[in-house]
Amino acid sequence: MQLQRVRVTNFRKLMGPVEIAELPPGLAVIGGGNEEGKSTLLEAIRAALFEKHGLMGEAARAMQPLGAAVAPEVELDFTVGGTEYRLWKRFVSKPRAELCGGGQTWADDAAEDQLQALLGFQRPGKGASKLEHHGLWGLLWVSQGETFEQPVVPNATARDSLAGVLDTEVGEVLGGDVGPRLLQEFATERDRFWTKAGKPRGELKEAHSALERARAAREAAEQRLHEEAERRERLERVEQERARMRAEGVVAQMEARQQAAEARQQELDQRRRAVEDAEQQAKLAATERAQAQERWQGRQTLRDAVADLAEQEANAEETVTARQGEAEQADAERDRLARALEAAETALDRHRARERHLEGLRRRQTVQAERDRVADTLAKATAAEAAAREARKAAGALAVTDQALQALRGQEQALGEAEARLQGAATQMELAVNVAYQVTGEAQGDGTGYRITGEAEVILDGVGRIQVQAGGAELPEQKEQARRARRERDAALDALGVATLAEAEDQLARKQAHEQEASNQDQRLAALAPEEAGGLAGLRKRLDQLDAELAGLPTPAEDDPDGEALAAACEQARQEREGAETARNQARQALDAQQQTVQAADNRLTQARTRLEEIQRNRARYQRQLNEARAEADDETLARALSDKQGQEEAATAAAREAREALDALDPEAIETEVAHARAAVTKAKEREQELEREADGLRRALRETGDEGLSEQVAELAREEEAAERQAAAVEREAAAVWRAAGALEEAAREARQAYLAPLNRYLVPYLRYLFPGAEPVLSDTLAVEGLQRGGQAEAFTQLSIGAREQVAVLTRLAFADLLAEAGGEAPPVILDDALVYADQERFDTMKHLLARSAQRHQVLVLTCRPMDYLSLGAVEFRVG
Amino acid sequence: MAIHLLHTADWQIGKGFGPIPGDDGAALRNQRLETVTTLAELARTEEVDAVLVAGDVFDAQSVSDRTIRQLFERLRAFPGPWILLPGNHDAAVAESVWDRARRLGAVPEHVYLATEPAPILLEEAGLAVLPAPLQRRHEPADVTAWLDAAEIPAGYTPVGLAHGSVTGFLPAEAEAANPIAPDRAATANLAYLALGDWHGTLQVNERTWYAGTPETDRFTSSHPGNALLVTLPGDGGSPAVETRATTRYRWHRLSQPLHEPDDVVALGDRLASLGEPTTDQVVDLTLRGALTLADKADLDELLAAWRGRLRHLRVDDTELTTRASEADLAALDGAGFVATAAERLRQGAEAGEPADATALEMLLAAYRRQGGG
Incomplete structure (x- = not known):
C-alpha cells in the first residue's frame, strides 16, 4: 500500500487547498514549521480513510476551520495490491464519498464499504473512529506527542493481520482459541491444588490434613486401647501376686519370724540390765578408790613441796649475795667513765672556740670585699641619677616642641603664600628715566x-x-590676608621665645639631645641598681647590712694569721675540733653502756631478793598446811585407806566384766537387726497386700469405666476412616499431580510455540534493535507487544527504559511490523512518523535515519518533520506543507 | 446313643473390616452377628445336643457393652446348651469381657462360659465338655495338658474344647503361642477335640478338628466360612464330621490383565461368573496393563456398574496405564502447542509416569470440552 497524493480543502487550519503530490514508494519527508499544519494534514488523511463521510456531531465539526461554516474535503490517491485508487470525501455539509479504482467507482456508503474491505479496518458503532479501529494503518502511525509510556500493543485488527502473516510463516502453532483457554483452565486447576511455590493448598492440603487428623485420631484411640490392655495385663499380674501371697501365707510367715525374734530380744534385755547394775557397782568402787588415792597423793604433794621450797630458799640466798658483788663493781666502773667524759667535753669546747674565731676572720675578709663593691656601685648609680636629672631639667627649660615647630612651619608657609599672592596682584612698574x-x-x-x-x-x-x-578689586583683601598671616606667625615666634623659624628648629634639636642624655643615664642607673633589686634604696640597704655584719665579726689579733695562712689555720682548727668531738662521743657511749650495765646489775639484784622473799613466804605457808593436815590424819592412816579401796574396786570390775561377757554371748546386734528386719518385713508384706489390693481395685475400676466404650471397635472404625482418608488423599494427589503435569506441559509447549511464532517478527526486529542496543533481544508478548529488552541475561521492562530508548524501540517495532507485512504479506501500509525521534541524541538519530531509509526500501515511510534539513543526508524526496 | 454337636469357633464379634470402608464395611461387620443367628438356626434344625464355640467369640476384651448384649441375645434362638470358650482374643483374664458379660447380666442360663479349666457336665446328653480356656492372651504352655488327668463321672462322653495352635501342624506364623499337643485327643481319651484359632476348616486327625470362622472375613485360601456338625457314635467309635457352609459373603481375589477391548469384556464375564447373589460377593480386583483412552472409559463404566452390583469391589489399578490411541492424538491436529503438550504427556505415560497418563486424559477431555477436535 502506498499513498501517492493528498489534497485537503477547508480542513481545520488547512483552508487550502493544500496538495502534496507524487509521494514516492520509499522514504518521503514532509516538512513544515510548527503550527503550519503537518499534523492537520495527517488528521485529514486519517479522516478520509477511517471516518464515514456522514459523520456528525462534535467530531465532524472539529474538522471545520474555526468559525467557518464550510465543508472540509479530502482527496487521496493511493495503491492497494498494485491497483490505483482515488478517494474523495466531503464532510459536515452535503457530505459525500467517492472511491474510484480498477475501472470501478463507488459512491457514498458503497464507497465506505469498499474502502473498509480494501484496507481492512473496523468502524465504531457510532461516532468518530479511534486508533484501535484503524488496523494496520493505525499500528504503523507514530503520532506527534506520543508519550511512549507503554509498549506498542497492536490493536485487534492489526494483530489478526499480523497473526495471519505469522501463521502463514510458522503454521498454526498457537492452537487457535482453544490453546489459551486450555492454558487458563489448567492454570486455574493447578491453583486449586498448588500454591505458586508448588506447595499443596485447597483440596490437596485439606486431603492431607484430613489424613493427618484421621491418623491422629486412630493413634489416639490405639493408645487408649493399648493402655487398657496394659491395665488388664497389669491387673492380671497383680492378682497373681496377691494369690501367691495368700497361698504362701507370706504375712503369717513374717509375723512368726517377728515373734521369735522378739522373744530373743527379751532375754537380751534382761542380761543388758544385769550388765548395767554390775557396771554401776564397779563405777562406785572406782570413785571411792579414786578419792582415797587423791587424798594420799595430796599429802605426798604437800610433803614434797615443803622439802623443795627449803632447797630453793638456800639457793636463792646464794644468788642474792653474788648479785650484790656484781652491782658494786659496775658502779665503780661507771664513775671512772663519767670523769673521762668530762675531760673530753672540756677539750672539745676549747677547739670549738678556736675554730669559730678563725672562721669569723675569714668571713670578715669576704664581707669587707663585698661591702667595697656595693659602695662603688652606689656611688656610680647616684652619679647617673644626678646626670639624668640635670639633662631633663635642661630639656624642660627649652619651650619648643615638635608639635609647636610644625605649627610654626605651617604659619611661615601661609605667610609666604599670602605675600606671593599679594605680589602677584600688585602693579608692576618699571622706570626708565634719566634722572634720579x-x-x-x-x-x-x-x-x-x-x-x-x-x-x-x-x-x-x-x-x-x-x-x-595700585588697582584691582582683590588687592585690599590680599593685603589683609598677608597682614593677618604675618601677625599670626610673629605671635607664634613670640610664644616660643625665638626670633626666627631657624632658631626654633635649633632649639628643638638641643632639647632632643638633652632628652636623649637623660634616657641614657636612666638606662645606666637601671643597670647599676636594677628596680627588681630595689634600685638605689636596695643598694643602700645592702651596704647597711654588710656594715652591720662587719661590726659583729671578730677583729684580728696581732698573732692571728691572715690571707692564705688563715685558710690553712681554719682547716686545721676544723680537723682538731672534729677529733675532739669523736673522742667526746666515744667517752659518752662508753658511759651510757656502763650505765646500762649498772642498771642491769641492780635489776638482777632486786629480782634475786624478790625471789628469795617469795620462796620464804611459800615455804612457811606449805609447812603450816602440812602441819594442819597431819593433825587431822597422819600419813600412815591415809596409806592404809587407799589400799582397802583398791581391793574393792578390782572385785566390782571383775563382776561387771563377767556380766558383759554373758550379754555379748547373745550377739545383741544380730538380735536387734533381726527384730527390726522381721518387723519391717511384716509391715512391708501387709503394705504390699494393701497396695496390691488398692491397685487391683483401681485397675478394675478403670477397666470397667473403659469397658463399655468399645475401644477395639472404635480403633477398627477409626482405622477404616484413616484408610478412607488415605485413599482420598491418594486420589486427590493423583489428580493434583496430573493437573500439575498437564499445566506444566501445556505452558512449556506454549512457550516454545510462542518463540517459534514470534521468530519471523524477530527476524526483522532484532537486527534493528541491535543497531541501537547491542546484544539485545526483544521480549514479545502474545499480543505482539514489545514488553522489554533482554540484555546480557538481564530483562528490562519497556517502562524502565529511558524515554528516548522507548521512543526508538516503538519506532523500530513499527518498522519491523511493516517489514514483515511487506515481505511476508506482500504489502504494508505506510509507516508514518509525525515529529518523531525528538528524544534521540545525534548518534542515535543518525542511526535511526539509516534504519528508516533501510526499511523504506521495503515499504513507504512518510516522515513529517519541522526540521526537514535533518533528513537531507538521506537524499529523500522532500515536500512542504503550506 | 449318639451325641450330636455343632462345632464352631472364631466368631470375632466386634471385629471391623479394615480394608472395607463405609456402608460395605458396616454390613460385613454386622454379618458376624447375623451368622451367629444362622448357627443357632442350624443347631436348632439339626437338633444338636450342644454347640461348642472354640474360642475368640469376641474379637477383643474392649468390645462395647452393646456388642456383648447383642451377641448373647442371638444365642436365645437355640435353647442350648452353648459352651463358649475364651480364646486368645477374649482370654479369661482379670476383668475380661466375660466378667463384664456376667456383670451386665447378659448371659442366658443355657449358655456356659468355660472360663475355668474344669469339666462341664451336660447330664441330659451324657456329655462332659473339658474346656482348656486361655487365661492369658499368650500361654507358653499347653493348656490342654490337664485334660489327660481330668476326672469325669462314669457314663459321660469326654469332649475337649481348646483354642490354640496344634504343634507342628500349622504354618509357622500361626504357632507363635498357645501350643496344643497334636495327640491330645488320644492321650486324654477324648471322643472329640474341638479346636479354634485357625480360621479355615481343617482336620488335624480323626478326632481333632478346627471348625474355622463361620463368616469369611478376608481374602484367603484357607477354606473358611463353615461350621462342623459332629456326630459321636454311642459305641465310642470315630466321630462323623460334616462340614456345613455358614458364610453369607464370599470373598474373591482376582487379577486381570487389560490390553485390548476384549480384555475389558473378559473382565465383565469373570465378574458375572462369581456367583449369585452378586450382592454377597466381595471382590479384590488387581488390574494391570495399558488401555487406550476409549477402552479405559469402557472399563470405568464396567467397574462403576459392578460396584453397584457387588457387596464390595476394591480395585487396585496402580499397574494399569492409559495410552492415547492414534485417534485420540489425531483429534489434536491443528491444536498447535496443545498437541505438543499431549504428545509429551503420552511419551511420559509410555515411559511409566502415571501422572502423565492421567494428565493426558485430562487434557484430551478438556480439549474436547473446550470445543477442540
Whole structure:
C-alpha cells in the first residue's frame, strides 16, 4: 500500500487547498514549521480513510476551520495490491464519498464499504473512529506527542493481520482459541491444588490434613486401647501376686519370724540390765578408790613441796649475795667513765672556740670585699641619677616642641603664600628715566622694577612727582590676608621665645639631645641598681647590712694569721675540733653502756631478793598446811585407806566384766537387726497386700469405666476412616499431580510455540534493535507487544527504559511490523512518523535515519518533520506543507 | 446313643473390616452377628445336643457393652446348651469381657462360659465338655495338658474344647503361642477335640478338628466360612464330621490383565461368573496393563456398574496405564502447542509416569470440552 497524493480543502487550519503530490514508494519527508499544519494534514488523511463521510456531531465539526461554516474535503490517491485508487470525501455539509479504482467507482456508503474491505479496518458503532479501529494503518502511525509510556500493543485488527502473516510463516502453532483457554483452565486447576511455590493448598492440603487428623485420631484411640490392655495385663499380674501371697501365707510367715525374734530380744534385755547394775557397782568402787588415792597423793604433794621450797630458799640466798658483788663493781666502773667524759667535753669546747674565731676572720675578709663593691656601685648609680636629672631639667627649660615647630612651619608657609599672592596682584612698574628718582609708599623694588600694592609715589628728581595707586578689586583683601598671616606667625615666634623659624628648629634639636642624655643615664642607673633589686634604696640597704655584719665579726689579733695562712689555720682548727668531738662521743657511749650495765646489775639484784622473799613466804605457808593436815590424819592412816579401796574396786570390775561377757554371748546386734528386719518385713508384706489390693481395685475400676466404650471397635472404625482418608488423599494427589503435569506441559509447549511464532517478527526486529542496543533481544508478548529488552541475561521492562530508548524501540517495532507485512504479506501500509525521534541524541538519530531509509526500501515511510534539513543526508524526496 | 454337636469357633464379634470402608464395611461387620443367628438356626434344625464355640467369640476384651448384649441375645434362638470358650482374643483374664458379660447380666442360663479349666457336665446328653480356656492372651504352655488327668463321672462322653495352635501342624506364623499337643485327643481319651484359632476348616486327625470362622472375613485360601456338625457314635467309635457352609459373603481375589477391548469384556464375564447373589460377593480386583483412552472409559463404566452390583469391589489399578490411541492424538491436529503438550504427556505415560497418563486424559477431555477436535 502506498499513498501517492493528498489534497485537503477547508480542513481545520488547512483552508487550502493544500496538495502534496507524487509521494514516492520509499522514504518521503514532509516538512513544515510548527503550527503550519503537518499534523492537520495527517488528521485529514486519517479522516478520509477511517471516518464515514456522514459523520456528525462534535467530531465532524472539529474538522471545520474555526468559525467557518464550510465543508472540509479530502482527496487521496493511493495503491492497494498494485491497483490505483482515488478517494474523495466531503464532510459536515452535503457530505459525500467517492472511491474510484480498477475501472470501478463507488459512491457514498458503497464507497465506505469498499474502502473498509480494501484496507481492512473496523468502524465504531457510532461516532468518530479511534486508533484501535484503524488496523494496520493505525499500528504503523507514530503520532506527534506520543508519550511512549507503554509498549506498542497492536490493536485487534492489526494483530489478526499480523497473526495471519505469522501463521502463514510458522503454521498454526498457537492452537487457535482453544490453546489459551486450555492454558487458563489448567492454570486455574493447578491453583486449586498448588500454591505458586508448588506447595499443596485447597483440596490437596485439606486431603492431607484430613489424613493427618484421621491418623491422629486412630493413634489416639490405639493408645487408649493399648493402655487398657496394659491395665488388664497389669491387673492380671497383680492378682497373681496377691494369690501367691495368700497361698504362701507370706504375712503369717513374717509375723512368726517377728515373734521369735522378739522373744530373743527379751532375754537380751534382761542380761543388758544385769550388765548395767554390775557396771554401776564397779563405777562406785572406782570413785571411792579414786578419792582415797587423791587424798594420799595430796599429802605426798604437800610433803614434797615443803622439802623443795627449803632447797630453793638456800639457793636463792646464794644468788642474792653474788648479785650484790656484781652491782658494786659496775658502779665503780661507771664513775671512772663519767670523769673521762668530762675531760673530753672540756677539750672539745676549747677547739670549738678556736675554730669559730678563725672562721669569723675569714668571713670578715669576704664581707669587707663585698661591702667595697656595693659602695662603688652606689656611688656610680647616684652619679647617673644626678646626670639624668640635670639633662631633663635642661630639656624642660627649652619651650619648643615638635608639635609647636610644625605649627610654626605651617604659619611661615601661609605667610609666604599670602605675600606671593599679594605680589602677584600688585602693579608692576618699571622706570626708565634719566634722572634720579625715589619711590615711596606701598611699592617694593625687585631689581627689574617695583611692585605696587597700594598707594605709592615716585619722585623723579628734578622732574616731578608721580602718584601711583595700585588697582584691582582683590588687592585690599590680599593685603589683609598677608597682614593677618604675618601677625599670626610673629605671635607664634613670640610664644616660643625665638626670633626666627631657624632658631626654633635649633632649639628643638638641643632639647632632643638633652632628652636623649637623660634616657641614657636612666638606662645606666637601671643597670647599676636594677628596680627588681630595689634600685638605689636596695643598694643602700645592702651596704647597711654588710656594715652591720662587719661590726659583729671578730677583729684580728696581732698573732692571728691572715690571707692564705688563715685558710690553712681554719682547716686545721676544723680537723682538731672534729677529733675532739669523736673522742667526746666515744667517752659518752662508753658511759651510757656502763650505765646500762649498772642498771642491769641492780635489776638482777632486786629480782634475786624478790625471789628469795617469795620462796620464804611459800615455804612457811606449805609447812603450816602440812602441819594442819597431819593433825587431822597422819600419813600412815591415809596409806592404809587407799589400799582397802583398791581391793574393792578390782572385785566390782571383775563382776561387771563377767556380766558383759554373758550379754555379748547373745550377739545383741544380730538380735536387734533381726527384730527390726522381721518387723519391717511384716509391715512391708501387709503394705504390699494393701497396695496390691488398692491397685487391683483401681485397675478394675478403670477397666470397667473403659469397658463399655468399645475401644477395639472404635480403633477398627477409626482405622477404616484413616484408610478412607488415605485413599482420598491418594486420589486427590493423583489428580493434583496430573493437573500439575498437564499445566506444566501445556505452558512449556506454549512457550516454545510462542518463540517459534514470534521468530519471523524477530527476524526483522532484532537486527534493528541491535543497531541501537547491542546484544539485545526483544521480549514479545502474545499480543505482539514489545514488553522489554533482554540484555546480557538481564530483562528490562519497556517502562524502565529511558524515554528516548522507548521512543526508538516503538519506532523500530513499527518498522519491523511493516517489514514483515511487506515481505511476508506482500504489502504494508505506510509507516508514518509525525515529529518523531525528538528524544534521540545525534548518534542515535543518525542511526535511526539509516534504519528508516533501510526499511523504506521495503515499504513507504512518510516522515513529517519541522526540521526537514535533518533528513537531507538521506537524499529523500522532500515536500512542504503550506 | 449318639451325641450330636455343632462345632464352631472364631466368631470375632466386634471385629471391623479394615480394608472395607463405609456402608460395605458396616454390613460385613454386622454379618458376624447375623451368622451367629444362622448357627443357632442350624443347631436348632439339626437338633444338636450342644454347640461348642472354640474360642475368640469376641474379637477383643474392649468390645462395647452393646456388642456383648447383642451377641448373647442371638444365642436365645437355640435353647442350648452353648459352651463358649475364651480364646486368645477374649482370654479369661482379670476383668475380661466375660466378667463384664456376667456383670451386665447378659448371659442366658443355657449358655456356659468355660472360663475355668474344669469339666462341664451336660447330664441330659451324657456329655462332659473339658474346656482348656486361655487365661492369658499368650500361654507358653499347653493348656490342654490337664485334660489327660481330668476326672469325669462314669457314663459321660469326654469332649475337649481348646483354642490354640496344634504343634507342628500349622504354618509357622500361626504357632507363635498357645501350643496344643497334636495327640491330645488320644492321650486324654477324648471322643472329640474341638479346636479354634485357625480360621479355615481343617482336620488335624480323626478326632481333632478346627471348625474355622463361620463368616469369611478376608481374602484367603484357607477354606473358611463353615461350621462342623459332629456326630459321636454311642459305641465310642470315630466321630462323623460334616462340614456345613455358614458364610453369607464370599470373598474373591482376582487379577486381570487389560490390553485390548476384549480384555475389558473378559473382565465383565469373570465378574458375572462369581456367583449369585452378586450382592454377597466381595471382590479384590488387581488390574494391570495399558488401555487406550476409549477402552479405559469402557472399563470405568464396567467397574462403576459392578460396584453397584457387588457387596464390595476394591480395585487396585496402580499397574494399569492409559495410552492415547492414534485417534485420540489425531483429534489434536491443528491444536498447535496443545498437541505438543499431549504428545509429551503420552511419551511420559509410555515411559511409566502415571501422572502423565492421567494428565493426558485430562487434557484430551478438556480439549474436547473446550470445543477442540
